[in-house]
Amino acid sequence: MTMSSVASVCVMALLTFQGVYADEWNVTYPSESICVVVGDSVDMSCSYTYPPEVTIKQAYWTKLDSGDHPDLRGDPQYRDRIVITQYATKQCDLRIRSVTLLDAGKYYCSFTTHTEGQQWIGKPGVDLHVRDAPHIPSVSISPSGDIVEGTDVTLTCKNRSDLPVQSYNWYKRVNTTHLHLGTGNPYTIKDIAPEDNGEYFCRSGYEFGNKYSCTVRLQVFSEEKSSIMAAVIPVFVCGPLALLTVVFLLRRKCLKGVLAKRDEQDASGNIRGNPDTILMIPVHPSQNPNTSQPDAVYQSLNPNTTQPDAVYQSLNPNTTQPDAVYQSLNPNTTQPDASAHE
Template identity: 35%
Template sequence: MYSPRNVSVSISPSGVIVEGYSVTLNCISDSNPPSLNISWFKGGTFVGSGRIYSISKISSDDSGEYKCKSINKNGEKYSDNVTLNVMYPPRNVSVSISPSGVIVEGDSVTLNCISDSNPPALNFSWFKGGTIVGSGRIYNISKISSDDSGEYKCKSINKHGEKYSDAVTLNVMYPPRNVSVSISPSGVIVEGDSVTLNCISDSNPPALNFSWFKGGTIVGSGRIYNISKISSDDSGEYKCKSINKHGEKYSDNVTLNVMYSPRNVSVSISPSGVIVEGDSVTLNCISDSNPPALNFSWFKGGTIVGSGRIYNISKISSDDSGEYKCKSINKHGEKYSDNVTLNVMYSPRNVSVSISPSGVIVEGDSVTLNCISDSNPPAEISWFKGGTIVGSGRIYSISNISSDDSGEYKCKSINEHGEKDSDTVPLNVMYPPRNVSVSMSGSGVIVEGDSVTLNCISDSNPPALNFSWFKENETSAVGSGQSFSALQSGRFYCQAHNQHGSQRSDAVTVTGEAFINTPCIFTSFISLES
């Protein structure tokens, strides 16, 4: 009798054991009496009894060191350990990402394929989406970009099978890029329209902070910038700035070109100073509009006189003086300028004299001479009687006119551009007879049968044509006509008449002695008495 010895374990099947197989361990023991009490151990743990230890559908958990203990009444003995090494395809395949936190464009990133398999997998494939992108347990991406964002997984392969990991997401953060501005409406923008600018930005995380600039001046914030009832003042270059925690970027400039009808229409005159008859003058229609006006009309008063931005008048005359305006037209509307005045300067012309009253002028009347002159600027006036200057001013007045004022008058019209004389006009002052006197013709000797001729001298205008002769102290005329023959002695006077009045002369004395039928001499003495 002897206790167990040569205790060993046989494994069936004897080759490679793959997960899922059925495996039998047999405890072989030499003892006498034969051992009937067999115990099985995995590691130090009791797992079963009996000469045979069977494992159906073995798993990797069953891998380990096994031994049996053979016992008879004479003693016991352990077998040496045998190893069950259960092969299995990959499982628990996963991907770890390093660094594990936020990934920013430009970082270096490592993906590690973690796999549980027996034997260990040596073959790994990497997929982005459905596309293979690499192999090996480690997949490195240096200077990662947003294009590398996406879902990644690995496939672990050993001789017993393969398995994919779950997909992991690489979410690459990056600052804004491809920043641009869209304009709505996208076509022609007319003053008064509502316009929306939209800042389009590619960034991760999406930008939430936007600033709007017109030129270099900030004008708003937010992804959308609205302009209601846009005006030409809103024309210009706009851009937006997109900002996230990783950086910022400006868009390119976009231009808002606001169309509007003409406004601020005005006329400039060249030359800008005094315009003198004969000058060449240019009128320029200045207009603010978008698009620029190409259609212009010119008006003098209410009459159209030309077209085009420029209106030229060569050798301008006074007839061209007046109020001018232009009309500026584009496809969006039209507008008139304010009136401008062309005031053409010229030297005096059409100079004439009018007399008031216009009819017969009688001594004692008040007479006004008016110098009529066409000139620009108005002329200064000088008055001449004959060649002598007698006054100035447009009006030359003579109150209580006398015959001494008769004569030829003219006015001279003078301005800074020249001078001109009127034609002469006569002032013919009418007056009743005056300075009436009587003159006698003959030797002074009156012989019987002779007569003394008296002549009535008168100063009047018009000359007196009607004369009456009277003998002093008699009421009836004794004669008429400028000459009167006195046939008797006495005191005689004449009275001269024209349509403006009459005047009598002083009386003259006619004296005479007669010697009838004798050869004596009759001598007459005639004296003038005042």
Template identity: 30%
Template structure:
């Protein structure tokens, strides 16, 4: 495709005439004599030539550059570098126009023809200047600024030239260009990248230029190493990361709102459960600062602060007992509890609660996968009030039964007496007390109390 450039006016070039032929009969006209083209574009070198009547054209070709005296000119159509790129559009009469595609180097080209009697060449030739497109932009801008990028070339391109802009080799979908300029209003960090330009209709694209957008830290985060389970006593490293331009070099660390250190990396040796409070880092560069979200460390540790609380529970119809509750602080929470009586090696119970049926000093031991701890011993006194109540109730039941039996026996005896004698004189009877009951005559009973005291 032919490049869009402004051409110089036609120029008539006089040929060097060989063997004394009059130069007035020989001539070559190059139009234009100077062409400026974009790299990798195509150009047409318009050309006409004349020669004396009676001469027959035997060969025509284009050649380039200067040669040493006596050295034969090379036909570019036979040069491997030009063979596929050069197309002769003229004839063997007057037209010597040539098309050259994918131009690469600045060079000077000449038309040469050979007749049946002589040969000649246009000595001035066509000067081809090959140039690149260049993007001009500021080296660095700050987020929020307005930025103007310019696509330039040493060639004078026509006003009808349409410019295409690319960011990171991708064409910009929005047409934000004005002539050969690209205007970015209120530039964002997403606008950073490598910008290049091209002219519509040409294959050549300018070298890319980096647009560097400066901005304050964002996306500040804290990572934990090691990333797995943290156990009390381990060493832990906190790492602060952020996205900023230029990269942040200043970092501050805060624990529960209090400053505890500086630097991108914060180390905690022999960590404890007291170190689980939320940590934040602050990332700083010359354009601003930002805090990360708080990170709470989940620190595993064995039971501590193990204690026993006492709950009295009287059970009237059974035995008195004292309920003991074991409490502890651990992570994860302790689920395994064992109970011991002081000075005894074997456990007397398990579970978070324990019912003591006898007096003594008891303690508990709490366990999780990271260790165990025992509580201090507590003194437990089991009272026997409940047992006396049971004894009194048992005696009352027996006495009540005895009264009923005695009453029945008395009633039966009196009925018998009445039948033997209705008029017998009453005689005095011994008073017997059995369970606070007065009897008119002796009654004997055999009651056995079978009560086992624990």
């Protein structure tokens, strides 16, 4: 293999060991630039050749192109996240899991030989680009609310990522399959019909992958059902209010009847006010209802049916005659004849 042919298919080695020519060393990188998002895994690979006089002790990957070219497996940043595999077919692979923004940079295949202190590195290596992971897109429906048959409905795929979106694709879920509807954003369904009912979602395509939205459900109503719903909703809202109004009016009417009957009884001479309060009025022994006629009971209890003199005569001492009060108590008021007679 000549120098020109090697240069066309591989990357030449930087260093030449004593007694070894540069055209006998070469490294090939299948991909010299890779782009991934945060959290993903990435694979890199290199294949190499070396002079027959040289024995390769170890092939590994490094991130430094100068100095001692340390093995990534000894770096705390990568120790638990990488796997390096060396094959007998003169190939060495690197896998990095859970990529972070700090992982961006150049990676190189490097070799050590059985000759102490001899190292060899192949350039230009692999350039790793790391981007923030895009967010899951969402889908909005316009117009909002009930979708009536015959209208145009627009679906919009919304992305919150700063990464450029290269393509949009729309799908409808049909049983266990996904029916591809079209591309572009937004996506419009013309003259929608009941058979368009179902779940829809979008796919946002990026340079290094795709993101799918959650599904949204589209419910189409016919014009007749839409009119029925418009009539039923006021009934559900106004029905309870009407029932409460009827109950209030009936109660008010009943209350008026009770009051009217009470007024009628009051007009005919029945007891007014609170019966409990009236029954607490002291009753003179002569007004005991057990010894009087029914007419006399009400006559003694109802102030409207008794004469003022009769009420106060037995209760108010101011209404009795002085002679009657003191005659039995005051000795000065007794008759001389009665005293002498004794």
